[in-house]
Structures are given as structure tokens and as C-alpha cells.
Amino acid sequence: MQLQAVSSALEQIVCYDQSGYIPLEIAGQRIGCVNQAWRERLLSLESDIFREEDGVMKALDDEAGFAERSATLAAAALRWREAGWLNGWRDEKFTAFFNDASAAFEMERAAFRPLGLTSRAVHLNGLMRMPDGEVRMWVGRRSPFKDVAPNRLDNLMGGGIAAGETIQIALEREGWEEAGIPPTRLELLPQTALLLAERPVPRGLHREWLYVFDLWLGAGEIPQNQDGEVAEHVLMTLAEVEQHLVNGQFMSDAALTAIDCLARLGYWGDDEKLHALLARVRGVVGTDTAGR
Structure with a gap:
């Protein structure tokens, strides 16, 4: 495990100079x-x-x-x-x-x-338990033709909540478009995390609440992109996910979502620094983030 490197990567994601x-x-x-x-x-x-x-x-x-x-x-x-x-x-x-x-x-x-x-988005972690009990994660690689972060790694799914959409509608729409997940697999899925992604971008300031869900997929459930925005989905070991996080190959919001997921799974144990950094951006699941 590369806990120190992951903590450093997370610190870069959640900390920025607000004086400007x-x-x-x-x-x-x-x-x-x-x-x-x-x-x-x-x-x-x-x-x-x-x-x-x-x-x-x-x-x-x-x-x-x-x-x-x-x-x-x-x-x-x-x-x-x-x-x-x-x-x-x-x-x-x-x-x-x-x-x-x-x-x-x-x-x-x-x-x-x-x-x-402040905008809002839904993110979906795709998890799978192997016959020996090992947990792996489905990771998407964005299309090389995407305007934003082409070829970067992403969660199983991630997308903005459009005006007029509910969180549930956005989850089901994005789940189908990006990973071919039938809406029936998502309609009763409980939310597992709420994260505030905030960072400077060339256009100004990115500030977005991420409504995060974990979906456990079976052996026969293979993600299939429907809208051309994801080049492929790869089933990775958690050690492989960790290495890609350290290498900076994930999109920022997807990296935050994946780190939070691995931390909740106990992959890094109870590291004080890592959990303190996550506490800065974690909201209370089930609360209304509108206006916050």
C-alpha cells in the first residue's frame, strides 16, 4: 500500500488557495x-x-x-x-x-x-467480490474524444444533475448511458457518501456536491457504455486502483470518489491524516445540499 502518496494526492484535491x-x-x-x-x-x-x-x-x-x-x-x-x-x-x-x-x-x-x-452530480462506484472474497473495482476510461479529460480514468459512472432532474433520475440516466446499468438495478440503491469537490479550474472555480452510490455487480454483469463517452471499463484490483490514484490518472472528482470508497472499505485502515482530509469534504448522507 502507498498510504502516504495517497494522502498527498488527496491533499492536492481538497486543499487550494482561496485568497484569489x-x-x-x-x-x-x-x-x-x-x-x-x-x-x-x-x-x-x-x-x-x-x-x-x-x-x-x-x-x-x-x-x-x-x-x-x-x-x-x-x-x-x-x-x-x-x-x-x-x-x-x-x-x-x-x-x-x-x-x-x-x-x-x-x-x-x-x-x-x-x-x-455549486452544481450537483451523481457518481457510481462499481464493485465486485471475487470467489475468494477479494474486492475489485470497475473503472471507466473516458473516450479520447471527450472535450474534458480525454483518456483519463473515471468511476463506473459520473455525471451532472441537469436542471429539472432529481438525483434518482440522474443516477438512472447516467447509469444506463455510461455503463449500461438497467434502471431497475439502481432504483432502490442507497446513497453511500456525499462529497464536496472544490478546486480552481481555468474557467473559474469548480464546486460540486457529489452524490455517491456503491453498486455491487455480479460475475455476469459487465458494464457496457451506451453513449460513446467511455472507451472501456476495466475490472481492477484495489492495489491497481491505488497505483492509478497515486499516478494521477484519475479525474479529480473520480479520484476523490474512489479514495472515499476505498477508505470506507477499510483498505487503508484507520489512518488519521487520510480520514481528517476526507472529513473536510464529507457531507451527511440524506441531507439537502442545495444552497450549501
């Missing part, structure tokens, strides 16, 4: 943050919407409703794309939430990172 960001308030509630590059862009191009007061970026009046906020920010996101500030445009919307878990607005998912908004 300023808070963002929308309709009077603090729900995001922006870096200095986006601060300058918003104040120059979007001064009709965004302003800075006492070191806080503010946007939209308290009186604006969900539809008005969504329309205003959708138009702004289109301007950012036209200005060449946004890549990875998906024509897919995420929902941003206020602190009381009410929906604040919907926005193109590519525009969430510039505003440091």
Missing part, C-alpha cells in the same frame, strides 16, 4: 465567488448586472423572480461565449440554489464555474 476569490451575492444571498479575471470581466462587460460593494460582487435585485434571473443570466452567458470567455458549451442547464434550498435560477452549465456556483 471574492464572494458573489445574487438577489441578496451569497451563493458563489469569482476570481480576479472574472471580476474584471463582469465589471467591464456586465456592469448593468454586476457591481462590487465592500469587496463583494453583487448581481440582480431581491425582487427579481426565478424566471427573470434565469433569463438575465442566460443572456449574459451567451455574451461571454461570444466574447470567447467560455469553452465547453453544452446547451445544458444546471440549477443554482439559495441557502434555504429554494431554486435561484437555471444557467448554462459552462457558466457555473466563472461564478463559482
